[in-house]
Amino acid sequence: MRRLAGLLVVPLLLLSTAACGGDDKGSDSASMKNGLPAITAGEKFGEKPTLSKGEGDPPKELKVNVISEGKGAVTKKGDALQVNYLGQAWDSDKPFDNSFDRGQPFDLTLGAGQVIKGWDQGLEGQKVGSRIEIGIPPELGYGAQGQGDIKPNATLVFVVDILKAVTIPKSATGTPVAQEDKDLPKVGTNTDGKAPSLTVPKTDPPTKLVSNYVLESKGEPVKATDTVVVNYVAALWKDGKVFDSTYTTGKPANFPLPQLTLKGLKDGLVGKKIGSRVLIVAPPSEAFGDQEKQGIPKNSTLVFAVDILTKM
Template identity: 45%
Template structure:
């Protein structure tokens, strides 16, 4: 199944290319706002604020590099309004830069229903892309910048850097939580 390409990739038929964006650092970059869901959206169920935004440390990820991760999103904080990037397992070698080929394994959980939507781990086939070529959503473009081979990286992607108004099986205003493994960088 090519669901990964449909979820994060931008196909010629879809023509709604969205570029992924990455911080390029292994630091947790979360904002201080308290609510990330616009009011009045029918597709974003839980709109009551918990008074704080979740950070990377609030997301539980079971499994190490190469293992199919189990991602648990808490109920006691709000989705971040800004891209959050955190290396869960350090990689080695040069960090990925625009124009470089990447081979990534990933698992995607949607914030609103806390369910796995897609996983290359489940298919047993990593996803290949060229960083900065507009092949993936902006949250991936920005979030994978600087990733090193062998790294496991958590990406929490706000709607503006994902699918915004929805598409490719993603609800409108959905926050996306990815755990990615950098299988190959620059190869």
């Protein structure tokens, strides 16, 4: 996401940059297994692992070890994945990040560039329920610039448990709902995967949150604890100008609702059915109030057309 990225709390590790890769053998020793650092404790799927320090030269290309193979579906580009992970640098025996301690799995869309390239490549083609270990050279990680505690040109090692994979529909579907209020924006009802039209009327905006179906599906209602995968168009009421859209990149966004800080957007999604298209109008009190945020003027009423594609 461009401007709405600031509405989420995202683990530092998985903010991506970098380039491409393959496979290499590395060196084996008592603390190594198939060319990658050995898991010294917590080897089973679901357990928090510990890793030994890498020995010898790190792999120059992407290397993936399957620690234990699951029995679920094979992951593919475009799937919404939920994983647990632990990561550390090749030359360290201390992790720089892990989701096990947070007690909150991490959600991503595979191949959408939401994570470092070594993740997108290493996770593709693996079975749900698998634990894998990935060795990632710098050009598939954070390269020469590094990231936070990760040094420049660091080779990274991850243990990843693949918890879930969901195929993401291209569009919301369902029964069109009449949009009869002339004082509210109108949203297109196309289901071809392209951005719906969004037309804002030249009237005063509502002073309370609006959350209306445009297309109503028969899916289950969204809960406040869910992570939903969405496509959206976001505009300013004042002039109808679109300030953000997932359709420009062709990549849906993951919204972990407990971490979504824009109250009107979160409240507008909760209770709506998975698979539906929703119009949400968030007045300033439900948006950014009297604060300018990421180029959005203060006291702005925000308008969203959101396809709730699936949930994790």
